[in-house]
Amino acid sequence: MWLCIHLVCSTAIRATLYFSKREHGYEKAEKSGGLTRFLRLENGIPSHDTANRIFRILDPKQIEQVFRSWISGVVGTLRRKRMGWDDDGHMNLLAADLLAAVLLLFSSVATAALQLSLELGSIHHPAFEAERIRMQPEAGGVLLSIGVLRGGGRQIRDLRLKCRDFDWASGNIRCAGGALKVGADNTVPIDFNYVAASKTLDLTLRDASAASLAGLLPELAAWRPQGKFSATLHLAGSKANFKLDTSMLAFANVAGTQAGEGMMLHVAGTVRDVADTRQWQASIAWQGGEVYWQPWYLKGAGQTITASGIVDATQVRVDAAHAVLPGIGVLDGQLGWNRPRGVLTALSLASDAWQVAPAWAQFGQPLLGETPRVKLDGTARFALAIDASATRSFDLDLDLHGIDVSEGRFVLADLRANVPWRRDAATTAQISSGGGKLGELPLGAFSLPLAMEGWRFGFDKVELPVLDGRLLFENFTAQREVNDGAKGGEAAWRWQLAGALHPLSMPLLSKTLGLPRMEGLLSATIPRIEYADSTLTLNGSLIVSAFDGYLSVAGLKVIDPVGHAPRVVADIDARHLDLAMLTQTFSFGSITGYIDADVRGLEMVGRQPQSFVARIETSPGEFGKRISQRAVQNISSLGGAGAGAAIQRSFLRIFDTFGYEKIGLTCRLVGGICEMGGVEEIEGGDRAGYLMVKGGGLPALSVIGYNRRVSWEELVSRLEAIAAGNSRPVIE
Amino acid sequence: MKTILLWLLLLASGVALAQSNLEINTPAVAQIKSAMAVRHGQLAPHYASGALGLAQDASVQLRDPNAVPLAQRAAVQAAVAAENNDRTALYREIAKANGNPSWETDIRSTFAQRWIDKAQPGWWVQTAQGAWQKK
Incomplete structure (x- = not known):
């Protein structure tokens, strides 16, 4: 058995050596006296397969038992002789014995199966x-x-x-x-x-x-x-070259906010260690597939990035990065990163003339979400430099054929901007446009010089032609302030803007807005304009001088101006409107005299009023007050009870006009229902109503309304019918 | 088209629950409903796929973004955000239109249950315990 162990072990190690040292291996070793000392090998040196077959038929437990006594003898010998390769390049016998024995023990104990x-x-x-x-x-x-x-x-x-x-x-x-x-x-x-x-x-x-x-x-x-x-x-x-090609590569994080599919990437690069610095160069070509990196979605269309730089214990540096975005443009950049502190030390980016339409669609619009939908067309060239403390400079050359916000709600043509912003120097940006439109209102060309000094911006005056008037913005200042007390130094913008509207002719405005022709002038002074929480607030008043009187619009707010349902909130006061002019404009019949009106809490969604509390009443003062038969019919149709029909049935039909003392109507619009009232309440049990026209003079005629709740839609359709000249009295 | 009609029915049923007390025929409500109806055509396939679910707080939640094709994921994310803004606005407007802004929370709860009750089989809805289950 002793001989067997030695024989088997030696055979094992020599078989192994055969694989590894073909030129000086097993056969040569045997010639110098090895296995042949114990065996006669008539068919030559056995192969490792033969050796494996022999091992497999041995009982591992018996082998292990005799191995323990054998190994103690071998160890004693080894104390006197080093294990190693001899001059001929093969392992000496005792070393081979020990190594093989250890391997054998490992194999037998660990797996209970003999393996080499x-x-x-x-x-x-x-x-x-x-x-x-x-x-x-x-x-x-x-x-x-x-x-x-x-x-x-x-x-x-x-x-x-x-x-x-x-x-x-x-x-x-x-x-x-x-x-x-x-x-x-x-x-x-x-x-x-x-x-x-x-x-x-x-x-x-x-x-x-x-x-x-x-x-x-x-x-x-x-x-x-x-x-x-x-x-x-x-x-x-110390030099490495590498290449990597992916085919239909896909990945996704659990949240689904970052994912790629079908990605075909080609990556190549070199890395070389020079002293303590690693120099690198790499290129990436994105030939196909798609990526979603919330909120951006990009398709592989031959985009390439090449970059080179160094890495050492203190820094990561990108000395030259060059990105080519097909259909958009080219971007070059450098970057520095402090490794111990884990902070950006420098970043600079510079583009060529980018095509803005695809660039905006890919990178800009996703940041805005579903609304507002913004479309840009033209070119833009930009450059950005950031140092260890913050952004140092930003340059923008914008040459847009057009900008469209919210499907035509705000449009500017030929918008050009040159913005040379510097953190530590005062500069001036030039912004100009060939004009456009705001809703239905056409806007003329304008030019805006914007003074910049760090995070302070301002301009003295910009005039924007609107129809035959001018919208004036002035004394604009904006400042970015960092609140040191807040965690992380939260930054907030503080800005102010004043405005004015130089007189605009109402006939032109009403025609442009598709309204009945209105006479007069519209002007406004707006001491302060603010925008916060999706709400544009115009402090001050819009004044409309119309119908020989005026309308004053105060507390004007536009809520969610670029959303699905922008709403306008305002309070309106009208004073001394000439009823003759007004009724003529709206084909209401004929009424002479003057009225005042108050509309409080007006809230408009689109062109539809959502809610208000309104009161119309004859102005104080002495003046002629006559109302035509047709106007009586029309007023009664708004909420009365057959006054017009009553006239037709009585002798009053021979009069074209009647005298009145006071006209008045109130409406509280809530939930699409107008709760109506008049100048006075009329008692009368079941026939109680409200006085809309209080008669006075000769012949006098009063109109009483009985219907207190009128659907706003119904009211509007009645007014439209009146305007169309086909109103009939409503008998309810 | 069928799904849009179904959705409108769903909306109407939610409204009908409180109809005895709540008036909803205001321009703001009409405008919001109109925007939601248009958007529903975009969202409906994602209810069916299980990407979107109807939550207990009467909102729509993107419960499995990886079920949305990459090319549509940004648009669906944006549409869900806009839908939830509109839903919140709808509940607020209905409350306001009745002159009772304080009803908003109750209206939201009512809608939440109605959305879930009327969800199509196969859609995912959130249980009171916050777990998602397929109808």
């Missing part, structure tokens, strides 16, 4: 370290295991790969047709060739499953990678 394996030692390379490399012959190749692989700042334990063809000679290792085991079930096809003398490694991964990468790099598992990739790495001393 050999420790190949470690590889120490400037770029990586591989420790506890062990090989083990298997059917169809060799199983190679690496206890620890370190490189690129990470460490992977217990790598296992099976090589169809495997060579090990003079510290050189070659593996062809390899399969790297990753995770429980996945393998990555791999070839590599390591030349120890030149410290050169060539490594190829072919059509590897991206999902299998998660087995090697657990942090990738959360991204659920799918698809295939191939990669090559050529490592020569």
